[in-house]
Amino acid sequence: MSFIYKVIDHVQLAAPENSEETAREFYSGILGFTEIDKPASLKKNGGVWFQAGGIQVHIGIEYPFVPARKAHPAFRVGNMADLKTYLGEKGAEYREDDRLPGAKRFYMTDPFGNRLEFLEWEK
Template sequence: MNFTFLEIDHVQVAAPKGCEEKAREFYGKILGMKEIPKPENLQKRGGVWFQCGSHQLHIGVQDDFQPAKKAHPAFHVKNLAVLRDHLIEKGIAVKEDEPLEGANRFYANDPFGNRLEFLEWIK
């Protein structure tokens, strides 16, 4: 084959119509991701985009929205325990799961019920 995968460019998480302000509050203010502009021709679809390290997270509007309970993005985090405490302080439930060798991790849901994983690799 004459092609090469370089990396994941972005991950999209679905949300219901009118999700933008809740997404900005959670992903922007609580998680601290920087909002980035959507291309003008895609703005009419709704949703909001964020920068997450060298990748992007897109919150896209889905008319028949159902939260993702199994499929999920996993975010590599520095100082995971600080993030866990921060989310708990903000009233966001965190869920521990089966250990993953070489990493500490937990799960939380975004305001739309989508499952998110947060992990920190142990050196």
């Protein structure tokens, strides 16, 4: 092969119509992502985009909407304990999971029912 895979550019999650403000409240207000501008050619589709470090999450409007309950992005984090403290201060709920050897992880859902995983690999 003469090509290589580098990184995932972004993850797209679906949301119901007119849910952009709810997405902002969760992804910026709770998770701490920064909203980024969508290209003008895509704004007519609705939705909203966010970024934290090199991670982008695009929230797209889907008709009819069905949340992703099994398929999910997994965000690798540093200082998981600090993230849990931060989320606790925001009143966010998450579910611990110890089934992946060598990792600390938890799951939560966004306001639309999409599953999100957060993990930190042990050294």
